[in-house]
Amino acid sequence: SQQGEEDPQALSIQEGENATMNCSYKTSINNLQWYRQNSGRGLVHLILIRSNEREKHSGRLRVTLDTSKKSSSLLITASRAADTASYFCATQPSNYQLIWGAGTKLIIKP
Amino acid sequence: DADVTQTPRNRITKTGKRIMLECSQTKGHDRMYWYRQDPGLGLRLIYYSFDVKDINKGEISDGYSVSRQAQAKFSLSLESAIPNQTALYFCATSDSGRDTQYFGPGTRLTVL
Numbered sequence: 554s555q556q557g558e559e560d561p562q563a564l565s566i567q568e569g570e571n572a573t574m575n576c577s578y579k580t581s582i583n584n585l586q587w588y589r590q591n592s593g594r595g596l597v598h599l600i601l602i603r604s605n606e607r608e609k610h611s612g613r614l615r616v617t618l619d620t621s622k623k624s625s626s627l628l629i630t631a632s633r634a635a636d637t638a639s640y641f642c643a644t645q646p647s648n649y650q651l652i653w654g655a656g657t658k659l660i661i662k663p
Numbered sequence: 664d665a666d667v668t669q670t671p672r673n674r675i676t677k678t679g680k681r682i683m684l685e686c687s688q689t690k691g692h693d694r695m696y697w698y699r700q701d702p703g704l705g706l707r708l709i710y711y712s713f714d715v716k717d718i719n720k721g722e723i724s725d726g727y728s729v730s731r732q733a734q735a736k737f738s739l740s741l742e743s744a745i746p747n748q749t750a751l752y753f754c755a756t757s758d759s760g761r762d763t764q765y766f767g768p769g770t771r772l773t774v775l
Contacts, residue, residue, distance in 0.1 A: 583762070586763070593751060595768045596766045641705055649694070649711060650721075651764060653707070655704050655705045
């Protein structure tokens with residue numbers, strides 16, 4: 554069973570706007586990770602946030618984690634056409650397993 | 664060259680056939696994973712291996728088997744393929760002590 558649930562399932566915005574995706578999960582975690590998948594290709598790791606962290610930045614990406622609400626958000630600022638992809642959150646409750654959400658499909662319109 | 668490679672990239676087969684998907688990595692990682700992805704869904708773990716002598720079942724191992732031939736090679740077999748095994752299959756690796764996983768390009772398998 555999948556632990557993470559992304560919201561929204563799909564998001565379409567204009568280039569240059571910010572995109573926000575949310576992830577909720579059910580059990581305690583060691584960390585939460587975000588990955589990007591371009592059109593049926595392999596997933597690429599974007600950012601990892603540990604359970605004792607609240608916010609993390611990487612370039613145009615900002616991730617927040619609220620363990621009390623069991624939720625995380627991924628913000629992509631100043632979106633570009635190349636950001637069009639599906640974005641997945643994955644929670645790590647143990648030292649080996651990643652549990653994946655169903656993803657948010659992001660479309661950036663030129 | 665890609666760090667994690669998968670062969671074949673696409674495969675169409677018939678019900679009842681035995682199929683092997685192969686994964687190789689040059690990252691030097693000790694941990695390897697096999698996932699499947701169905702349309703509109705996230706990844707589900709089939710098997711994982713922490714080293715050559717350590718193989719473990721994941722969430723959906725029924726109908727699948729694996730072999731870790733070397734630290735760099737991890738193959739997934741479908742002994743008798745069935746149509747509901749039609750999916751995109753991914754191999755991934757990670758380094759013990761680090762939580763990030765690195766994915767291959769995927770194998771698109773269709774079972775008719």
